[in-house]
Structure formats: structure tokens, C-alpha cells
Amino acid sequence: MQSIKLAWYNILRNRRRSLFTILITVVATLVLLASGGFGLYMYQGLEEESARDTGNLIITRTGYFETEEDYPLQHGLSGFKEIQQHYLKDEQVKAVLPNVDFQGLISNGEKTAIFMGKGVEHGEFLAKGPFINFIEGHALSAEVEASADPEILLGKGLAKNLKVSVGDIVTLLSTTTDNVMNAMDFKVKGVFSTGIPELEKRMIYTDLNSAQILLDSDRVSSIAIHLFDIDNTSAKLDEVQSQYSELEVTPWWERAFYYRDVKNLFDLIFALLGIVISLIVFLAISNTMGMTIMERTREIGTLAAMGTYRYEITRNFTLEGLMIGLIGTVTGIALTLALIGFLNVANIEMPPPPGSTQGFPIAINFSLGLTLFSSILLMTICAMAAWFAARSGARKPIVEALSYV
Amino acid sequence: MLRFENIVKAFTQGETKTYALKGVSGSIQRGETVALCGPSGSGKSTLLNICGLLDNDYEGELFFDDEKVTGGINAATKMRRERIGFIFQRYNLIEAMTAFDNVEYPLLLTNENKSDRKEKVLSILKQVGLAGHEYKRPDQLSGGQQQRVAVARALVKKPDLVIADEPTANLDTETATVIIDLMRELGASIQTTFLVATHDSRMTERCHRTLNLQDGMLFDEVVGSVEEPQTKTLAKGAKHAEHQVSMV
Numbered sequence: 001m002q003s004i005k006l007a008w009y010n011i012l013r014n015r016r017r018s019l020f021t022i023l024i025t026v027v028a029t030l031v032l033l034a035s036g037g038f039g040l041y042m043y044q045g046l047e048e049e050s051a052r053d054t055g056n057l058i059i060t061r062t063g064y065f066e067t068e069e070d071y072p073l074q075h076g077l078s079g080f081k082e083i084q085q086h087y088l089k090d091e092q093v094k095a096v097l098p099n100v101d102f103q104g105l106i107s108n109g110e111k112t113a114i115f116m117g118k119g120v121e122h123g124e125f126l127a128k129g130p131f132i133n134f135i136e137g138h139a140l141s142a143e144v145e146a147s148a149d150p151e152i153l154l155g156k157g158l159a160k161n162l163k164v165s166v167g168d169i170v171t172l173l174s175t176t177t178d179n180v181m182n183a184m185d186f187k188v189k190g191v192f193s194t195g196i197p198e199l200e201k202r203m204i205y206t207d208l209n210s211a212q213i214l215l216d217s218d219r220v221s222s223i224a225i226h227l228f229d230i231d232n233t234s235a236k237l238d239e240v241q242s243q244y245s246e247l248e249v250t251p252w253w254e255r256a257f258y259y260r261d262v263k264n265l266f267d268l269i270f271a272l273l274g275i276v277i278s279l280i281v282f283l284a285i286s287n288t289m290g291m292t293i294m295e296r297t298r299e300i301g302t303l304a305a306m307g308t309y310r311y312e313i314t315r316n317f318t319l320e321g322l323m324i325g326l327i328g329t330v331t332g333i334a335l336t337l338a339l340i341g342f343l344n345v346a347n348i349e350m351p352p353p354p355g356s357t358q359g360f361p362i363a364i365n366f367s368l369g370l371t372l373f374s375s376i377l378l379m380t381i382c383a384m385a386a387w388f389a390a391r392s393g394a395r396k397p398i399v400e401a402l403s404y405v
Numbered sequence: 406m407l408r409f410e411n412i413v414k415a416f417t418q419g420e421t422k423t424y425a426l427k428g429v430s431g432s433i434q435r436g437e438t439v440a441l442c443g444p445s446g447s448g449k450s451t452l453l454n455i456c457g458l459l460d461n462d463y464e465g466e467l468f469f470d471d472e473k474v475t476g477g478i479n480a481a482t483k484m485r486r487e488r489i490g491f492i493f494q495r496y497n498l499i500e501a502m503t504a505f506d507n508v509e510y511p512l513l514l515t516n517e518n519k520s521d522r523k524e525k526v527l528s529i530l531k532q533v534g535l536a537g538h539e540y541k542r543p544d545q546l547s548g549g550q551q552q553r554v555a556v557a558r559a560l561v562k563k564p565d566l567v568i569a570d571e572p573t574a575n576l577d578t579e580t581a582t583v584i585i586d587l588m589r590e591l592g593a594s595i596q597t598t599f600l601v602a603t604h605d606s607r608m609t610e611r612c613h614r615t616l617n618l619q620d621g622m623l624f625d626e627v628v629g630s631v632e633e634p635q636t637k638t639l640a641k642g643a644k645h646a647e648h649q650v651s652m653v
Binding site: 005006009010013303304305307308397402 | 454457459460478479482483484485486487489491493495497499500501502506510511514558
């Protein structure tokens with residue numbers, strides 16, 4: 001208790017210097033928590049986006065993602081309705097969405113382009129929410145009259161390339177499961193943007209049934225199970241896998257390549273940032289404590305003369321460093337919370353990231369784990385820097401320390 | 406109580422070796438107040454540091470109560486903590502602490518309980534005339550008051566030996582007299598031995614004995630007060646190693 005009191009008095013002794021040191025720790029805490037919290041916010045957004053795009057769980061035939069198909073839907077799933085009905089009864093499941101992935105050529109009668117298609121149920125647009133941004137027109141209709149042309153949604157770039165807009169007719173040409181070319185006319189229902197220009201030049205959506213007709217198959221490529229809560233993914237993965245052991249169940253993160261790349265990059269950036277900040281704090285505290293110890297050399301000599309062991313002297317200075325770290329990190333945490341509150345109210349937008357056309361709001365996630373980690377890291381650095389500086393002071397011969405001016 | 410035999414202390418700078426103490430021997434009885442006098446560079450501070458176990462890099466032997474001082478730094482620290490008090494020329498109070506905290510510090514090191522500590526600290530601060538100043542910091546006290554705190558700090562744990570290095574050098578005459586009397590009174594009440602390095606004649610005349618050092622050797626010893634000195638010449642013009650003076 002006496003040591004804590006003494007450490008506190010010593011911090012107050014040179015207030016300007018202590019304030020400067022504390023300020024460094026405050027800024028370091030703020031930077032670590034704000035950047036880390038922003039990273040977590042980005043990760044969370046990307047996780048949700050990835051899980052929304054692919055579904056939390058993707059049911060396929062075993063080896064579907066590793067093996068190339070010789071013809072469309074060669075490795076597709078039959079009897080998807082049974083799986084769909086089964087999981088739609090589950091309270092944790094938001095939607096069960098079968099889809100057909102296919103490729104081919106798209107033509108407006110004059111010009112032809114390559115497309116990457118997805119045959120989806122109408123529920124896809126309801127379950128996934130605003131995963132695409134309609135520039136023109138609307139989502140696919142729930143039901144289309146038998147006599148009418150099936151509907152199609154085109155990516156912005158593709159629509160521009162083919163010079164078509166809502167209401168125009170386009171023809172899709174693809175290979176059936178019997179390796180025969182098949183063509184169907186579709187009516188453009190909407191033009192969308194995904195935010196990724198490269199994707200918008202190729203991507204189309206059509207209804208599942210029409211895709212199956214075009215490919216002449218009743219199979220689907222995969223079934224996506226969408227959950228209400230992303231945190232239930234792991235538990236549900238085990239459940240589905242045990243239920244359908246003959247099929248392959250892939251969680252969203254195994255198909256979230258973009259998410260993984262971004263996360264790896266950000267992890268590296270944050271690690272480097274953390275190292276740089278830690279070094280700055282270490283050097284700043286070392287410098288401050290070094291000056292403090294130099295000024296208090298005679299005091300160290302006096303304490304040693306009175307019978308204070310070297311380790312006790314070092315401990316007292318280390319405690320000072322620790323207290324500076326504690327004050328700095330607590331203030332830094334408070335400022336981070338204030339910043340989080342401000343960003344929630346201010347709703348500031350970030351510019352679109354590379355390869356995207358849409359910005360996103362800046363926010364910072366508060367993470368108890370990150371806060372504890374950063375606080376312990378910075379306090380340890382402060383204590384270590386003080387310990388290093390104090391060690392040399394405490395080792396000085398007492399007679400020399402006592403005669404220090 | 407304290408005995409030192411053939412103490413040799415040399416400082417080496419480059420290839421030059423300078424002797425600060427050239428085989429000094431002597432002893433001090435319990436409760437005695439002994440002054441160490443001599444011109445600058447005579448070796449009195451060096452001897453003081455060795456007797457106070459602040460410097461263990463020397464040749465010769467040191468005895469406390471006929472027990473040879475051995476062991477490393479930690480053993481010396483333990484002895485200082487338990488048995489030795491210090492009074493410095495520049496007071497050396499811990500600036501961040503109040504007078505009370507400064508005086509309490511040696512008791513914290515000896516693990517006294519809180520209530521005993523408080524009682525002892527307040528009592529000794531009252532004895533040195535600092536009642537009412539307990540919670541002032543050193544910078545709020547005059548030089549004389551600071552040295553009173555230092556005296557209280559040195560004596561609060563009732564040490565066997567107090568090492569005082571020029572305790573009155575920074576004080577005016579009146580204050581110095583008060584401090585000297587305080588040291589004598591408080592020391593006598595607890596049978597503490599004082600070894601004081603001083604130039605101050607007021608100090609030496611209040612000591613039981615004065616050991617005069619010159620060029621790293623004990624030159625002479627004055628027993629009693631300055632009014633009736635009994636001088637015993639111990640060494641004069643002698644070379645190192647030829648003059649190891651026994652005062653036992």
C-alpha cells in the first residue's frame with residue numbers, strides 16, 4: 001500500500017512529465033482500440049456479407065468444390081425439396097435456398113457476351129436482404145405466368161455492354177446435362193450493381209426453375225442454409241453434417257475467400273501497428289523513467305542506504321510505470337468509448353474500397369477481449385520500460401548514488 | 406560495538422591506484438559518540454561508508470558486536486535495514502513523502518505493524534520538535550526542520566549505530582547546535598552509537614572521542630571535550646602498511 005502511495009506521489013512530483021507520458025499511453029490505447037475496433041467492425045461486416053452471399057452452410061455433393069464438372073450439374077443434388085422442407089422447420093434457420101450455378105453466352109440478338117448465372121428461388125431476395133443494389137427495375141417475381149418469358153436480372157456492366165434495359169429480351173445459350181446446346185429467351189426484369197465492377201460485367205440472376213429448364217435437369221448445384229444468428233453456424237454445421245453424412249456441408253468461412261484475404265491483410269497491418277505503437281510507448285516510457293531515475297539517483301542511494309533491497313527499489317519504479325500505464329489505458333478506453341458514441345451519432349461514410357462502388361459507414365466495435373489485451377500489453381510495456389530504466393539506477397553503487405548531484 | 410581492522414581502500418583510475426585508507430584500525434563502544442575529523446581527502450567519508458556497510462569493496466575486517474561482517478550485498482542491506490541509521494549532510498529526505506512518511510519508512514522496512522509505527526513516528530517527531538509538521542513535505546520545511554526529520558528517521562528504529570556525514574554542515578550555528586543536542590539526547594536515551602564525520606568543532610566537543618584522519622591514516626585521537634583535550638598521537642608521517650593503528 002505504501003509503495004502504491006509512494007508511486008502516486010512520485011507521479012505527481014513532476015506533473016508535466018507524467019502528463020506527457022500518460023498522454024502517450026492514452027494515444028496508444030486509443031489508436032490500438034480504435035483501429036482494432038474498426039478492424040473488428042470490418043470483419044463483422046465481411047463475415048455477415050460472406051455468410052449472406054453463400055449461406056451459413058452450403059450443402060453439396062461430396063467433392064463438389066474440388067472437382068470440375070464435365071457437364072452442367074454433373075455433381076448437382078437431386079431431391080433438394082426434402083432437405084429444404086426439413087430445415088425450414090428449424091427455428092434457427094431463416095431460409096433454405098437451392099441454387100443452380102451455370103455459365104454460357106448471353107445475346108441481345110446483335111451482340112453476344114459471356115455470363116455467369118445463378119438460378120435462384122424468389123426467396124433469395126427476401127432472405128438475403130439488399131445484397132444487390134437495383135439500379136433499374138426490380139427483383140424477380142414470385143411467380144411468372146406460364147405464357148410469359150422467364151425473368152432475368154443483369155449486372156450493370158453486362159446490361160451496358162449489351163445495351164439492354166428493363167423490358168428488353170435477351171437470349172441465354174448454355175449446354176444441357178446431355179451436352180446439347182439449349183437456348184431460352186428471358187425478359188430483363190432488373191439491372192443491379194454489386195459494388196464490384198468485374199462481377200457486374202458477367203453476373204446474371206434468373207429463377208431456379210428456368211435455369212433448370214435451360215440446363216434440362218432437376219438438380220441444383222447446392223443448397224444454402226441461412227441462419228438467423230451467424231454464431232450458431234458451427235453448431236448447425238455438426239448437426240447438418242451428421243444428418244446428411246453422405247453429402248458435404250461447407251461453412252461460409254471456407255468459401256469466403258475475399259473475407260479471408262482482407263482479414264489476413266488487416267491482421268498483418270494491425271500487428272505491425274501494434275508493434276510500432278508498443279515500441280513508441282516503450283521508448284517514451286524508458287526515456288521518461290530514465291530521466292526520472294537520473295534525477296532521483298540520490299534518493300535511490302538514500303533508500304538503499306536505509307536498507308531497501310535493489311529489487312524493492314526497482315519494484316517501486318516499476319509500480320510507477322505500471323500506474324502511468326493504468327491511468328493512460330483507462331483514459332484511453334474512456335476516450336475510445338466516447339469516439340464510438342460520436343461515430344454512432346455522426347454517421348460518417350468511408351469512401352468505396354478498391355474494386356467497389358459503394359462506401360460504408362465508419363464504426364468501431366468495442367471488444368472486451370481487445371480492450372483487455374491492449375490494456376495488459378500497454379501496462380506491461382510501461383512496467384517493463386520502467387523496470388529496465390530502474391534496474392540500472394538500482395545497481396549503481398550506493399556511495400556513488402549518494403554523492404550524485 | 407564496532408571494530409575495524411586494517412582497512413585499506415584504494416581507488417583505481419587507469420593505471421593509477423590511489424589509497425583513500427591505508428590500513429586503518431579502531432573500535433567504538435556501544436553508546437559512544439565518535440567524531441571523524443580530517444581535511445578533505447583524508448578518508449573520513451570513505452571510512453564512514455565502510456563502517457555504514459555502504460561500501461563493501463575494501464581490504465581488512467569489520468566487526469559488529471565482535472561478529473565479522475561477511476556476506477554479499479543483501480547481507481549488508483539487511484544489516485543496514487535492521488541495525489544502522491543514516492544522517493546525511495543534505496538531509497536526503499524523500500521529496501515525495503511527508504515528514505511522517507519519511508520517518509515511517511525505516512519502520513516499514515522492518516515490518517512493524519501500523520499502529521506501532523504511527524505511535525513511534527509521532528512520538529519521535531514530537532521529540533525533535535516537529536509536532537504539527539508531520540504532514541508537510543520536505544520542500545515545505547526549513548533546512549533545520551528537514552535535518553530534524555532526518556535525525557528522527559535515523560533514530561526511529563532504535564538502531565545500534567548511526568552514521569552521520571557532516572550533519573551540521575548545511576545549517577546555521579543555532580540550528581546546528583540544536584541538531585547536535587538532539588542527536589546526543591535521543592542517542593543517549595536508546596544507547597545508540599554515533600560515528601560522525603564532521604568539521605564542526607561544536608560537534609566534536611560534544612563527542613566522546615575524536616579520531617583525526619590524515620592522508621588515509623588515523624593521525625591522532627582526542628578523548629574528551631575541547632576544553633580538556635587528551636590527545637594521543639597515533640601515526641605521523643608513516644607510510645602505508647607500516648602504520649596500522651590499533652585503538653582497541
